[in-house]
Structure formats: structure tokens, C-alpha cells
Amino acid sequence: MRKKSTLMFALIAGLGTANLSMAVEGAKEPAGRTVAFNKAKGNCLACHAIPNDPKAESPGNIGPPFIMMKERFPDRNKLRAQIWDSAVANPKTAMPPFGKHQILTEQEIDQVVEYVLSL
Amino acid sequence: MRRRLTAFLACLFLGASLAANAGPAEDRKALTEHYKQRLPGVKFEDYVLGALALNKDALDQYESIMIFPPFVNDVDEGRKTWEKPFKNGKKLASCFDGGGKNVAGNYPQFDNASGKVVTFEGALNACLKANGEAELKYGSTVMGLLVSYTKSLSDGMKVNVKVEGPAALAAYEKGKTHYYSRRGQLNFSCATCHIDNVSNFVRSEQLSPMIGQAAHWPEFRAGTELTTLQRRFQQCNSQTRAAPLEFNSEEYNNLEYFLTYMSNGLPMQTPVFRK
Numbered sequence: 001m002r003k004k005s006t007l008m009f010a011l012i013a014g015l016g017t018a019n020l021s022m023a024v025e026g027a028k029e030p031a032g033r034t035v036a037f038n039k040a041k042g043n044c045l046a047c048h049a050i051p052n053d054p055k056a057e058s059p060g061n062i063g064p065p066f067i068m069m070k071e072r073f074p075d076r077n078k079l080r081a082q083i084w085d086s087a088v089a090n091p092k093t094a095m096p097p098f099g100k101h102q103i104l105t106e107q108e109i110d111q112v113v114e115y116v117l118s119l
Numbered sequence: 120m121r122r123r124l125t126a127f128l129a130c131l132f133l134g135a136s137l138a139a140n141a142g143p144a145e146d147r148k149a150l151t152e153h154y155k156q157r158l159p160g161v162k163f164e165d166y167v168l169g170a171l172a173l174n175k176d177a178l179d180q181y182e183s184i185m186i187f188p189p190f191v192n193d194v195d196e197g198r199k200t201w202e203k204p205f206k207n208g209k210k211l212a213s214c215f216d217g218g219g220k221n222v223a224g225n226y227p228q229f230d231n232a233s234g235k236v237v238t239f240e241g242a243l244n245a246c247l248k249a250n251g252e253a254e255l256k257y258g259s260t261v262m263g264l265l266v267s268y269t270k271s272l273s274d275g276m277k278v279n280v281k282v283e284g285p286a287a288l289a290a291y292e293k294g295k296t297h298y299y300s301r302r303g304q305l306n307f308s309c310a311t312c313h314i315d316n317v318s319n320f321v322r323s324e325q326l327s328p329m330i331g332q333a334a335h336w337p338e339f340r341a342g343t344e345l346t347t348l349q350r351r352f353q354q355c356n357s358q359t360r361a362a363p364l365e366f367n368s369e370e371y372n373n374l375e376y377f378l379t380y381m382s383n384g385l386p387m388q389t390p391v392f393r394k
Contacts, residue, residue, distance in 0.1 A: 046322045060320040087306075094316055096305040103304055 032115025035108045042104060042112055047095065052119050062094050066119045073117065080113050143282045143291055143380055147330075150314070150381060154328045157317050166331030167385050169393075173318050173325050177394070184392045189342035190267070194390065197268030200261060205250045211269075214246035223273035224387055227280065227376045229287035236290050236372040240266060240347075258366035263345045267337050270389035278334050278382040294377025297370060298329075303361025312355075333379035335388040342392065348375060 033053075036042040049065040050056035059065075073079040082089060084099030098104045104112065154166070158173070165172040171181050188194075201211050201219070212218040226239035237245070240262060244254040255262040282291045301308045312321070313329040320326070336348040346354075349371050353363035364371050 058323045060322045060324075062316050062319045062321060092315065094307070094311050096307070101304050101306060 030111070030115050030118070032108075032111035032113070035104065036112050036115055041108065042098065044112075050119060066116055069116050069119045076113060076117065079116065080109060083109055083112060083116075142288060146295070147381055147383065150330055153314065154317065154330055158328065164385065166328050167334045167382070167388050169327035169332060169335070170325045172331075173327070180394075181392060184342075188339070188392060190339040190345075190390065190392070193264055193339065193343060193345065194267045194271060197264035197266070200265045201268050205247075205252050207250055209250055211243065211246055214242070214249070219269055220272045221276040223270045223389070224276040224278045225280070227372060227379055229282065229284070229290055229376070231284065231286060234286055235369065236294075236376045238367065238372055238375055239270070241367065241372070243269065258347070258350065260345060263337055263347050266347065267339075267345070267390045270336065270387070273387055274389050275386050278379060278385050278387060280376070280380045280383055282376075282380060290373050291377050291380065293370070294373035294375070297374045298377055303356070303359050305359045305361075307359045307361070309355065329378060330381050331385055332382065333375065334382040334385045335391045337390045338393040339390060340393050346393075348378075 036044045037055075039046075044050075044066075045056055045059045047060045047062035049059040049061065051065055051067055069079070082095075083104075085097040086093040086095035087097060087100075096103055098112075099106065099109055151163075154161075161172050168178065168181075171178045204210055215222045223239050226242060227236045228242075229235075230237045240255075240257060243262075243265060244257075247254050255265065282288055298309045301311070309329070312326050313332070316326050317328045318325060333348060336346075336351075338346045338351075340346050347366075349366050352371055352374060356363040
């Protein structure tokens with residue numbers, strides 16, 4: 001068991017963040033979801049509904065709901081850029097610049113991107 | 120010829136005075152239009168209710184609590200401070216027209232002598248100082264309770280803030296700039312939430328319109344937790360990870376001046392309960 005998790009860890013470290021979704025598959029809580037829900041981190045629920053996630057209770061409605069995200073963001077980089085600094089696409093945006101203002105680390109942003117794409 | 124000249128001069132004068140006053144009045148008109156569009160079902164007078172105007176259940180609950188407000192004893196503490204005689208025998212009421220009734224809606228005022236905005240709290244302290252009494256600390260409970268009582272004497276008075284002359288206009292403009300500037304790690308301006316996203320929900324909190332926001336202070340949150348308008352500025356700043364400023368700082372006073380001007384014409388509700 002211990003060996004397995006060491007192996008897993010090595011795998012994650014080796015593959016980097018790009019394949020994170022694969023690495024955490026089967027785990028209880030995807031890292032990106034934790035970051036997205038955490039009020040001190042992403043706090044995405046303050047503004048976005050997540051209709052396919054039953055734990056996403058009493059969301060705000062300042063931004064559009066996260067739904068069919070893979071279809072709407074076939075280009076992963078575009079999604080990442082939206083989260084990194086939403087003001088590039090819309091200078092009047094209400095969404096905080098999570099990367100530019102270092103609200104989230106680069107790794108946390110990658111984790112959130114994976115989570116959002118799964119919705 | 121002479122008549123023509125007079126007419127010409129009159130036009131010039133009118134033009135100049137219009138230009139000088141155009142800013143605040145036009146700002147208010149534009150914002151009123153914005154909210155009319157965004158809140159079609161809400162009556163203008165009800166903007167004073169803030170987010171309660173947008174939610175029937177919350178309003179019903181508020182109204183039932185206000186039948187026997189839980190904060191009457193707190194407000195009575197404020198009355199004692201108001202009525203306490205100075206060493207010279209006078210009282211705070213001596214500094215205000217009408218013994219302090221229906222005056223709070225005239226604040227903040229721009230004081231040309233000092234070149235600064237004076238809030239109602241500031242006027243109370245100026246009165247204490249002029250009479251050789253110790254001033255009260257801004258943001259303190261004793262000041263907050265005093266304001267709760269003294270503003271209750273202006274319950275129903277229409278907000279009547281004046282921006283007259285270039286120095287007053289400059290202070291107004293500074294308050295306005297503060298309102299529209301993004302700040303802090305999360306990069307919000309006040310306008311992001313209370314203008315652009317009025318009536319939208321941040322999680323389960325519905326965003327109130329800024330018109331009306333300055334007309335109902337102090338609030339007793341959860342029944343007895345005294346909250347002044349500038350305390351609320353600090354809370355909104357902190358919640359959006361921007362550094363809160365000092366009570367009675369020039370910047371907050373200018374912000375309060377701008378914000379209160381926007382509530383002109385609305386009847387004050389003072390003080391009130393909020394959840």
C-alpha cells in the first residue's frame with residue numbers, strides 16, 4: 001500500500017500537472033475542486049453555479065454557470081487564461097485575476113482548470 | 120444692443136453655472152436610470168431598504184422585527200450622551216438648528232474654511248470641542264450610540280447633501296474616484312458589486328443598489344451589533360481583501376460624501392435592523 005502511494009506520488013511528480021486528473025482519479029476529492037470551493041482560494045461558488053456538482057450549494061449568479069465546459073472551452077489555454085486574468089477578455093469583468101494577482105498558485109490554477117473541464 | 124448683451128451675458132452665466140453643477144446632478148441621474156432599468160419592480164423610495172427591497176420574505180421579517188426593535192436600550196444610551204450637560208451648562212443640542220431635529224440629512228457637508236468634508240460625527244465632535252469638552256473617538260461605541268440616537272431625531276428626513284463650489288466638487292470627485300477604483304488582491308471596485316452587479320447574488324448575499332445605501336445608519340446587525348456606515352466600508356474592503364482605511368480619514372469622508380449625495384431626496388430610516 002505504501003509502495004503504491006509512493007509510486008503514485010512519483011507518477012504525479014513525474015507527469016507534472018497536465019495529467020493530474022488521471023492521477024487523482026478514484027480519489028475522494030479532486031484537488032481542483034477543493035481549491036475551487038475554498039473561500040480563501042478560488043471561492044468560485046461566490047459567483048458561479050455548478051449544476052452537476054451536488055455539493056455546490058447556494059452559489060452566486062454573478063458569472064455564468066459551469067456547465068458543458070469541455071465543449072465551451074475546447075482550447076484549454078483559453079480557459080486557463082480566463083482564470084489567470086479575466087480582464088484580458090473583459091476589462092469591466094467582476095472576476096478576480098487569480099493568476100495575475102497571485103490569489104492562486106500556477107499549480108492551483110492548473111488543478112482548477114482540470115476540475116472545471118470535468119463539468 | 121444693450122439688451123442683447125445682457126441676454127448674452129445671462130446665457131454665459133447660465134452656461135457656466137450649469138457646467139459647474141453638471142457633475143454630481145448628472146451622475147445621480149445616470150445612476151437612477153441604471154437602477155430603474157435593473158430593478159424595474161422596485162420603487163425609488165424603497166432603495167433605502169437596500170437588499171431587503173429585493174426580497175419579500177426578508178422584508179417581512181425585517182418589518183416584524185422593527186415593531187419592537189431589539190436595540191431600543193442601546194439607542195437610549197446614546198440619548199444620555201446627547202442630553203448630558205457640558206461644564207458650561209449647554210448641551211450638544213445647542214449646536215444644531217431645531218435642537219438637532221431633522222438635521223442629520225444635511226450631512227456630510229463641505230466646510231470651506233477647513234477645505235474638508237465634515238460628517239455628522241464630525242459635527243458632533245466640533246460641537247464638543249467648541250464647548251471645551253473632550254471629543255469622542257471615531258468608530259467608538261459611545262460615538263456610534265450617540266449617532267444612533269441623534270440620527271433617530273432625523274428619521275424620515277430627506278437626505279439633502281449639497282456639493283457647491285470647486286473645493287466641494289473636488290472632494291466629491293475624490294469620493295467618486297474611490298468608488299470606481301479597483302483595489303486589493305481581488306481587484307474589485309465598489310461599483311463592481313453595487314452598480315454593475317446590483318441584485319445579483321454573491322453566494323447567498325443579494326447586492327443592494329448604492330442609491331439609498333447611505334440613508335439608513337447606523338445599523339444594528341443581528342439585533343444589537345452596532346455598525347456605522349464607515350464600519351461597513353471597512354467590512355466591504357476587508358471582505359474583498361483590500362486594506363480598510365481609518366474612521367474619519369479624508370478618503371472615507373470623501374467617499375461618504377459622494378455616496379450620501381447619491382441618496383439625496385430619499386427619506387432616512389434611522390437606525391435600522393439588519394441581519
